[in-house]
Amino acid sequence: LFAATPVFRGALFQLDFPKGGRNGGGQDASAVLRGLRDLFAEMDMGLPGAIDAGDLYRTIFRRSEEADVAEQMQRLFALATGGPGPLKEVCRELFSGDMYERQRNDPVPVRRVPLDFCQLDLCVSEVGGLSLEDLLDEHTRDVQGNIEGRSYRLPPVLWLNLDRFVFDRESGRGRKHKARLTFPDVLNLWMLVPPDEPWVQPLRRCAAQRAELLAALAANRAELAAQSAAVGERPEDAEESLMGLVEVQEALSDEILQLEEQLAQHGAEQELLYQLQAVIVHQGRVDTGHYFAYTRSPMERGPTHQAWVRMNDAAVSLCGKDEMRRVCEGGEGGP
Known part of the structure; x- marks a missing residue:
């Protein structure tokens, strides 16, 4: 997500990192941001064999610590927003938004909830053939209690989390839905904005x-x-x-x-069109697995060029859109 956002990369490249600079949790934010900057520079040079995010990951997380992708993202976002002032402001402009909850029988018909990091969590069901647009439309109506629906003020960069993990009451353990879910290169998010405008x-x-x-x-x-x-x-x-x-x-x-x-x-x-920039994939089962990512290539040129970069730990390679979709959209035989 950060790598695929040119404005964030530009703000990061312009920073002059001081020595030290620990955040509230005692972690050296400057060291992490320097590592992130160096990783982006390697990616921009278009040398897949030179790209290795291992040092950056070990700087953020202790060797004995395990974290899922949401926890990794939240940790990195906290470091970025706790960094130098200019970067903090860029993060706020790029990633923050608001959620609006329409309430029935309430003196305040619409409740505003500020979101420092606008992430939408969507549950993928076992029903195959769904599209991301269908899932987002359901998300606006998936409410409880006196909440009638939800809508958003969207940021320029949006993170969508597709949750395929469920708890099976019959077996008493978690399992992973492998239903195929399609998503477009350009997503129109009309269904997420306030419906009465x-x-x-x-x-x-x-x-x-x-x-x-x-x-x-x-x-x-x-x-x-x-x-x-x-x-x-x-x-x-x-x-x-x-x-x-x-x-x-x-x-x-x-x-x-x-x-x-x-x-x-x-x-x-209405500035509601969002281009797909990066996808993180979980490979494995509920209790074990591995994360890797696809990001749009900064060297993309024309329809025949390998438009995506596959980043799997230290193994970085170029690939086409068809491979990215085959892996990321899920379905039987997928990760």
């Missing part, structure tokens, strides 16, 4: 129309498959019906494409 209404109308058309398209495809399978010895009898279904399918696809373009245009106008 006038400026978001064109986006919500487009999204509602798209949902109706997608449902109609799914029904059309199911009917087309059923009629195709039922064609007997006289296929010419069903030809007219099948052709009609195909024409409807093409018309629906064209309308959906137009709505997608309108959604993208409205999203760009």
Whole structure:
């Protein structure tokens, strides 16, 4: 996340680190930030074989200490926000936001919750075929008590945590969901902003129309498959019906494409489009495993270039988008 944020990297490169500089927990923040700066410099030089985050990790965590990716991120973020003033301000501008909870039967209809580090925790279910947009839309309604829904003031850089771990009551132990979850290169986050704002209404109308058309398209495809399978010895009898279904399918696809373009245009106008920059992957089971990451290559040039960098401890290599998606989207056979 930090490596894929040019503004943060630029602020880090401009710092003149003093000796010492321990944070409130007694850890040398300057040493960590210097290590982070040096790691980013190695990445920017495009020399995968020279990149090794091991020293940085050992500076942050004791050798006997284990931490999951969320704990690692929170520790590093605390060090960055506790560092020199200019870097602290950059962190606040890049990563902080607000959550708004709509409350029923309350004198204060909307409660604002400041978020120093705006991270959204999303639970991945066993149902396959979901998209990240579906999960985010569910997240706004996944509330309890007198809370009717939630929305956000989003920061320029957003961290999404996909939780695949659940507790199985029958077996009495944790397990990991491996359902496939797709995500786009550019994510339109219209569903996360306050729903009653006038400026978001064109986006919500487009999204509602798209949902109706997608449902109609799914029904059309199911009917087309059923009629195709039922064609007997006289296929010419069903030809007219099948052709009609195909024409409807093409018309629906064209309308959906137009709505997608309108959604993208409205999203760009309201600065709601987020480009995928990095993905952290857990490989293994609930009780054991290993983390590695993919980050967008700073040397990306054109569609044929290896657009992603795979960082697996000291093993750093270039790879394409297809490999990144095959590994990161999950599903059977995935990590």
